[in-house]
Amino acid sequence: MTFIAPVKFAIDLLAVLLLALGIKGLSKVRSAREANRLAAIAMILAAFGVLLNSQGTIGISINSWIWIICGTLIGGFLGALTAKRVPMTAMPEIVALFNGCGGMSSLLVALGVALFPSADGSDGLVGELIRNFSIVVSLFVGAITFSGSIVAMAKLQGWLSTPSWTQSKARHFFNILCAVIALIGGIYFLIDGQNGLFLIVVASSFLGIGVSLPIGGADMPVVISLLNSYSGVAAAAAGFVVGSQLLIVAGAMVGAAGLILTQVMCDGMNRSLVSVLFGGALGASSAASGGGGEYTNITSCSSEECALTLEAAEKVVIVPGYGLAVAQAQHTLREVARVLESADIEVTYAIHPVAGRMPGHMNVLLAEADVPYEQLKEMDVINPEFPATDVVLVLGANDVVNPQAKNDQTSPLYGMPVLDVQEARTVFVVKRGMSAGYSGIKNDLFDLQNTSMVFGDAKKVLGDILLELKELGVGTKG
């Protein structure tokens, strides 16, 4: 019996080491895949450690085994199925869904321990007050993570829109009210030791909804990243509840790393975390403050004209954006690029740091469509090349190509890093209509002499261009 404790200790240490190496490795392109596996191995080790230790000390009843296996099989199977079947375009939603479930798990553990104090997993290691406090934290953060993530997923999927009341000051009162009710529930539980639990869960759930519902599509990744950090905090709190140091350290690491990642994302969009969380959708506050105005000089053209210009070009830069992801047009785009390349036209892709629905999302989408990695150019690399570019094809991107960010100091976008597409000889903007981008701000690019709008769904327009190019005989000679 005596050797089990040191073995469990060694396993735990190894697991923490592997997890830390995993997170570290995930931030480098070369080591990312191995790092992900390392982290997975660490999780298996950690679970094995818990099972071994329990079997050796108090024993695991057959009953427990049955329920463990049931939970593992069902959860694992559904998780694997979801991971395999989800399309790459829906990646941000799915991360939100997984994240919410992690929060739910912490919440349930805390709830279980709170409802049946005899099952206190800590063997009296933790004082009652501290344990109860951890339960409150775990419930609070877990519920926010769950409801917030589910709302985030629903909004990204387009199941939920942004109700207008959430853009008014009323939402602050609503959120503060929820927070206060949750706090009262928490204090009540600490004093009473029994009641107040459901008050916390319900109020925190509404708080999670109230916080994430007003947030616009472009800022959603930041919120998901923040909620991801919260689920780490919830895990750490659950660690206090059951008295597991491994859980505390892993939860704390994820929580802190998630916070840094959130900050990095905010920097990429030139937004502060405070303005994302409390500023509401950018358009609502900025519409009156400048950057507005009507379009005066819109030129629109057909996909046929677009194809003719592309045929005559030597250097083409494609700027993919959110609209491309929504239209799932990346494969058609790859076809167009192939035809152009076979006619010796140089094709590159300009990737803005926040292109797509999430930073790095566009890289994943294009990689899925077999776009060679070396054709993807980051903003700092591609910007000096625009003056020497014949045609820029903007596909469903808007704010990231708005010259206001450079020229107009009164614009809310001012200071955001953008792609200088207006420097190119001709710019085609493929767009469904004249609606504004996420930010709700007028795009000066559309008014410029060298810009032409091609209205339509990105996939359909690209399909038409492809047909036109083939009719013109582009690329068939070689």
Add this chain to the structure above:
Amino acid sequence: MSFFSEALWVLLLGSLLGLELIGKVPPTLHTPLMSGANAISGITMLAALTLIIKSGDNLPLLIIGSISLGFALFNVIGGFLVTDRMLAMFSRKKTRK
């Protein structure tokens, strides 16, 4: 109280480690990193396991624990697989080149 004070140290040092681990992340990796970190936060499966093991014959508790374990594993397994799927696309491009 010794567990508690130890646990607070663990919390503090773990948080500091997490802050230091991610310094500069290339934008390409933001999504995979988020998804990977998300999978790791499913570590609460350990708490769920502990709960089931300690609950003995208490049926409601076993059920709560089992559901909790299911949610956690959904997060863990789904998270790691999805991250791997994303990362596989990058590495495939590199080797082919």
